[in-house]
Amino acid sequence: MKIALIAHDGKKADMVHFLSGYKNELHHANIDLVATGTTGSHIEKAGFKVQKLLSGPLGGDAQIAAMAAQKELSMVIFFRDPLDKHPHEPDVQMLMRICDVHNIPLATNPAAAQLMFEQLTSQF
Numbered sequence: 770m771k772i773a774l775i776a777h778d779g780k781k782a783d784m785v786h787f788l789s790g791y792k793n794e795l796h797h798a799n800i801d802l803v804a805t806g807t808t809g810s811h812i813e814k815a816g817f818k819v820q821k822l823l824s825g826p827l828g829g830d831a832q833i834a835a836m837a838a839q840k841e842l843s844m845v846i847f848f849r850d851p852l853d854k855h856p857h858e859p860d861v862q863m864l865m866r867i868c869d870v871h872n873i874p875l876a877t878n879p880a881a882a883q884l885m886f887e888q889l890t891s892q893f
């Protein structure tokens with residue numbers, strides 16, 4: 770199972786904090802993490818193994834969307850910052866659209882991500 774992780778700059782600390790709550794589960798389960806570049810670096814520094822793609826503004830969101838379209842992802846956690854502007858907003862919209870097209874669970878805030886992870890980890 771592969772989970773994609775993305776966080777806008779204002780939400781990267783939230784992403785690391787969120788994942789830290791599931792460190793044991795993520796280490797022991799057969800879960801691969803993939804992330805946009807800078808988000809991935811933060812996650813890696815926190816001690817997780819993660820495949821890093823391009824940075825979001827350079828095409829990382831598009832790479833995640835391509836993986837979603839090819840059914841390679843079980844879920845996408847994308848902590849968006851609704852109070853900031855993003856030059857690659859079309860890519861962000863495209864990624865969320867592709868998740869909906871392919872019915873891939875998408876959490877855009879920690880409350881939704883927690884519900885999804887609780888469901889996921891209850892299976893282990």
Ligand SMILES: O=C(CO)COP(=O)(O)O
Pocket residue numbers: 775776777778804805806807808809823824825826829830855857861
């Ligand atoms: O911009 C992003 C999502 O739209 C995230 O990209 P980074 O993880 O490279 O900052």
